[in-house]
Amino acid sequence: MLVTRDADGEIHAVINACSHRGAQLTVTKRGNKPTFMCPYHGWVYDAAGTCVDVNDHASGNYPEYFNKLDHNLRKLGQVGVYRGFIFGSIVEDVEPLETWMGDSTVFIDMFVDQSPDGLEVLKGGVHYTTTSNWKLQLENPDGYHFFPVHTGYIALANRRDDAPKGTLKTIDVSQMQELPGAVYDLGHGHGTAWAWMPNGEERPLAKSREFPEEQFDKDRANWLIDCVRFQLMFPNLWL
Ligand code: FES
Structure with a gap:
């Protein structure tokens, strides 16, 4: 392509x-x-x-x-653009892009609206080769696996937490299981996993909280700053 x-x-x-x-x-x-x-x-x-x-x-x-x-x-049969993301279909006879995205646009908007400067695509990438059905790789939007699988991340966060106060910022993993989180089925195979982050004020975006609060409202600003979200656009896009 x-x-x-x-x-x-x-x-x-x-x-x-x-x-x-x-x-x-x-x-x-x-x-x-x-x-x-x-x-x-x-x-x-x-x-x-x-x-x-x-x-x-x-x-x-x-x-x-x-x-x-x-x-x-x-x-390609169809090409459409939403908030800078380009979607394409090899076949022409598909439903309109907006219909296919459905409520996923709510979360794509949150992704794009985090900064007045828009998104920056960083160089580089990671490539995986799998001999399985490649679409299965995408079926990972659950919080269930977090503690068994991401032990390295958790250990790193805990180690940073042990640093002298004020020298390193990190997520307080110990609170993560207590805070709200969920997975939404958005139809068409799309989904969102989200979790409220403990000590969100330590997240990099917290220092620019004024922008979403002025641009939108406090609730939406909280969703943008204090909530970690993973958006799956089936079959091949993770945000
Ligand atoms: S010009 Fe001959 S294959 Fe492209």
């Missing part, structure tokens, strides 16, 4: 395979370029996937009826 933003800011999503013989157009994960030249025979496509040049078109043995515009890149 190739996702681009053209000179007018419009988003396009096409299959990352040349219309000629199917060669992969690009192997880079991100970049900035106006066109894509196929590394195999040199056909060129613009950011919208339109075939703008066919190598040797004039001098080669292309028949008269050959029209390069009949060989644009294959577009």
Whole structure:
């Protein structure tokens, strides 16, 4: 899949395979370029996937009826954008994006609204290979596993808690089981796991509490600052 933003800011999503013989157009994960030249025979496509040049078109043995515009890149069936997140479907016959997201937008909004500066996508990433049904990897939005699985995190938080007062900030794990938390089924396979955090004033966002309190209201600011949330957009996005 190739996702681009053209000179007018419009988003396009096409299959990352040349219309000629199917060669992969690009192997880079991100970049900035106006066109894509196929590394195999040199056909060129613009950011919208339109075939703008066919190598040797004039001098080669292309028949008269050959029209390069009949060989644009294959577009995804549907592409939609919500709060900066781009969603796509290979097939065209799907329900509207807003319907598919449903109440998940409430939590995506919380994710985006945490800062007046918006979101920053950090470089780097972690890649996993699994031989199982890959969608099962996503089915993890429960608090049930937290204490048995995340022992390293808990040990680290406890160790930081032992540091001389005021030198290190950390979550008070001992209170976590006492505070409210839940998992919401948001339909379409989406879900949210949330938990109220103890000593939320120690969280990095706490120092910018004024922004959500002024922008929204105190309740929403509490949800933004004091609550940890994990949002699953089935089948392949965790926020
Ligand atoms: S496969 Fe891309 S130009 Fe031939």
